[in-house]
Amino acid sequence: MLNISGFYDSSCTNGEGWRSVIFFSGCPHKCKGCHNPETWDFSSGEPISVDELTSMVLKNSSYIDGVTLSGGEPFQERNIDELLTLINNLKKHNLTIWCYSGYKYEDLLINPMFRKLLDKIDVLIDGPYIEELFDPNLKFRGSSNQSVKYLTK
Numbered sequence: 583m584l585n586i587s588g589f590y591d592s593s594c595t596n597g598e599g600w601r602s603v604i605f606f607s608g609c610p611h612k613c614k615g616c617h618n619p620e621t622w623d624f625s626s627g628e629p630i631s632v633d634e635l636t637s638m639v640l641k642n643s644s645y646i647d648g649v650t651l652s653g654g655e656p657f658q659e660r661n662i663d664e665l666l667t668l669i670n671n672l673k674k675h676n677l678t679i680w681c682y683s684g685y686k687y688e689d690l691l692i693n694p695m696f697r698k699l700l701d702k703i704d705v706l707i708d709g710p711y712i713e714e715l716f717d718p719n720l721k722f723r724g725s726s727n728q729s730v731k732y733l734t735k
């Protein structure tokens with residue numbers, strides 16, 4: 583089971599196009615000024631199976647471009663196998679995968695489990711939110727230290 587704190591059927595502000603958004607429970611980064619502090623607790627939210635989550639997304643598949651994994655922190659070792667299954671299910675329907683992480687891409691790359699997940703993600707927005715570097719003009723990210731990495735283009 584995965585633990586999620588929230589789910590949007592569709593959003594146009596969490597990546598390109600219309601996207602379902604999954605907010606995973608648990609975040610170790612605890613950034614000052616975080617917009618989702620209710621997701622920090624790893625036991626918060628509701629447990630949900632991969633099959634249920636797949637169905638929740640696929641009922642939107644006629645009008646969404648993809649799915650955004652957010653949080654919280656999606657990169658958690660306890661979640662990796664189920665996330666890989668979820669992404670494989672969604673990719674069969676030509677949905678693109680965007681993912682937010684408080685970790686830097688370079689740090690994710692050195693963890694073999696996280697690397698497997700990176701291989702399935704189309705776009706990664708990486709790095710912690712740094713309140714002092716907040717810029718409202720940035721697209722898809724909150725602070726200028728974060729970057730939007732197109733991994734499959």
Ligand code: SF4
Pocket residue numbers: 609610611612613616617618619621653654655683684709710711
């Ligand atoms: S990584 Fe994201 S969810 Fe976690 S504390 Fe930072 S801004 Fe909040």
